[in-house]
Amino acid sequence: MSRLIVVSNRVPIPDEKGAAPAGGLAVALQSALAARGGLWLGWSGESRADDAIGPLKMLRDGNIDYALTDLTERDVEEYYQGFANRVLWPICHYRLDLAEYGRREMAGYFRVNRFFASRLLPLIADDDLIWVHDYHLIPLAAELRRQGVKNRIGFFLHIPWPAPDVFMAMPVHEEILSSLTAYDVLGFQTEHDRENFADCLARQGTGMRSGPGRFSVGDRTFTAKSYPIGIETEEFATLAQRAAETSLHKRMLQSLDGKGLIIGVDRLDYSKGITQRIDAFESFLKRNPDSQRNVTLLQITPKSRSEVPEYEAMQRAVAEQAGRVNGAVGTVDWVPIRYINRSLRRPALAGLYRMAKLALVTPLRDGMNLVAKEFVAAQNEIDPGVLLLSRFAGAAQELQEAVLVNPYDVEGTADAMARSLAMPVEERRDRWRAMMKTLRANDVFTWCDTFLHDLTTDQSERPTRWVDTQRA
Known part of the structure; x- marks a missing residue:
């Protein structure tokens, strides 16, 4: 069984007794990590001066490794407080009036995703499965692909995906949409979200449907489905x-x-x-x-x-x-x-x-x-x-x-x-x-197992390579 790597903006660290933090998502992901052996990487929550970022802080609990990275104060301002929460969050929640786009914050968002990729890269083994979570890290797979990573990479969006007219109001929507095509499996909460995403691909001319839940971009195909998250x-x-x-x-x-x-x-x-x-x-x-x-x-x-x-x-x-x-x-x-x-x-x-x-x-x-x-x-x-x-x-x-x-x-x-x-x-x-x-039919463990099953076994029409349409 392949090892699982989970990447998210923040990492829920177990307490001194090894108990997972409250919340079904953390419980389910830690259960999956424990079953496969795995690694969870994310931001430590600490910010430092630009020259004070040290190595990853590594913790181990059973057969799960936790890798925490600090960010610079500039990173937090531009990537987290800026683009993620003052552009992506309001636009995905249909609040165009609250979106405050700035090129500096956009650059910081992509820069921090490159930083996450560089921190993760030395930890990846050839057969690892990688599962990236939420809007903070949309470009992560594209950054990993640019650095030669060929592993299966999945992404789950925990927030809504907006309709094309809303999404395309974001000045950098082409880069965000292109970044998502670097994943092998894309997960959305609902069919409405998945259909909105498909409509964005079609409207932008980025990709097309190639089968049930399958989309193609050039010679590359990937899966996009709804995986409604449950609770325990x-x-x-x-x-x-x-x-x-x-x-x-x-x-x-x-x-x-x-x-x-x-x-x-x-x-x-x-x-x-x-x-x-x-x-x-x-x-x-x-x-x-x-x-x-x-x-x-x-x-x-x-x-x-x-x-x-x-x-x-x-x-x-x-x-x-x-x-x-x-x-x-x-x-x-x-x-x-x-x-x-x-x-x-x-x-x-x-x-x-x-x-x-x-x-x-x-x-x-x-x-x-x-x-x-x-x-x-x-x-x-x-x-x-x-x-x-x-x-x-x-x-x-x-x-x-x-x-x-x-x-x-x-x-x-x-x-x-x-x-x-x-x-x-x-x-x-x-x-x-x-x-x-x-x-009962769709609890959080079923959600987790279903996504990982598709990420593990959905190998049909496996792409030969990912093409960066924004740089090609």
Whole structure:
């Protein structure tokens, strides 16, 4: 069995007891690495002066090696804070108005990808499989190919891929699209994302379909498919059951004093639709006065990318909006919105999901959104809560039994909240059973195994070489 190399912007290092960090993705990838023997390379999170970058920091846990590299302060500013998070992220989430393209940041993005390639190159054996993750590292395979690497290389995009008219508004879209053709297998969250990518290839004249899930560029062919990511379904369900017996769970129930819990859990980001959600919740309360004093919205929103000005402004705006609603609708003994601006441990979250009557997962655009799947897995099958889910989350393509909404329609979302809270228990059970069946059939381990199977065995029409269409 070939060794596996995983490359991502950041690397989740096991704790002193060897336990993987919280999160199904880290668990699944570390499981695959442990089974094959492998290496995980990425940024250490540390930035240094230009002349202070030392060698890779190597750690070992069982038969997994972790290779961490520092970046320069300039690298972090241009590659991470700049092009990755102020160009690629907003464009892939359909926010052209927030994209701030600069040639310096673009050059830094490609420069850091060359740097990652140079750090990885000496560690690659001839039969290693290489799996690159997410938008930070799109050009990595192209940089490795230029340095002679012929290994099978796969890429998985965790965020949405936009429609051609949106993608092609990015000044450097030709180079980004060409870079993706250097991979052997491209993975997207949904069929919509994969089709958007195919449309970009056709519109740009970069490549064409050569078969089901196959595309050709010159004499090279590669696979592009959807691999919707899952969670560790059974493990999370067990975690939620156990959390129901904890003191935190009991204190939370006591603090609710019989009120129904509505929950929202999102990283602070403009793609998550948090302000629209709060508007919809306020509208729900005003349109359904009988629900006032009977429900509470717990919005958990950890800080994100606080070094980027847009995120600092959004943090203030969400806090002010929650305060305004509490002041306008709340009473002395009832706070409509409990707003928490920090992260909680997964066991605590699992317990909160389980006691909630309704989850609001209403992003304006999301690659998948695993909160939706975790909420479903956490439910009590006898009395499950309802998932209210944005049509623009990737999860909506799998969880059709959720209550699907358009998050831009504030009044429509408010009405959906009312219908969800009034839903009969038999309907709630039917919806939950159908969604849980989907989650069990496609958990995170199935996702990982399916992608690696294609990367390992999809050798038909194997290309003789990769041609850099931007330099040829």
